[in-house]
Amino acid sequence: MKTHIKALATTIGVLLGLMVIYFILSPPKTMVAPGTKLTESKLILPTSDLTTLSHGKLNLQQFAGKVIIFNFWASWCAPCIEEVPSLITLVKADPNIVIIAVSGDQNKDDIHAFLKSFPGFNKPPIYVVQENMKELMDHFKVDKLPESFIFNPKGEMVKKISGTINWHTPESIEYFKVIRGQ
DSSP states (O other): HHHHHHHHHHHHHHHHHHHHHHHHHSOOOHHHHHHOOOOOTTTTTOOEEEEEESEEOGGGGGGGGGEEEEEEEEETTHHHHHHHHHHHHHHHHOTTEEEEEOOOOOOHHHHHHHHHHGGGSSSEEEEOOOEEEEEEEHHHOOOSSSSEEEETTBEEEEEESSOOSSSSSHHHHHOOOOTOOO
């Protein structure tokens, strides 16, 4: 019996070690460095008005000079739920960031129930969009949720992030200062 437990523990340890090595050595596949030329898939900010859940029509030109983050999420997405508090904290700490939170939910009732848990997630400078969801997901070629696209104050996409991150860290605050040219 002890031999089986030792063998199982050894196998698990080896698998975990291999996973750690893989994640350390494999380059990130979803990051686009600032200044990188995006050829075929060059993304630009949408030019049409967006319909927000609570704030009516939204034209992105009103946010000229600010960093804009398009964050694609859904109420049923556990990683999305995990990163929402740090998004809220980020915009409270930096008034030069606007978040367009595009919900992948089909039902507005699901979104409203979600927003009751995170009331700060639908207050400016965070704008929840659902009506344009399919059009926006196609425009950005969203693969999975959460997925975020960061645009500098000039409207240039500088980074794509697939998966959840902690948005409010000293490193992220510094990053946003750098892309604003401060």
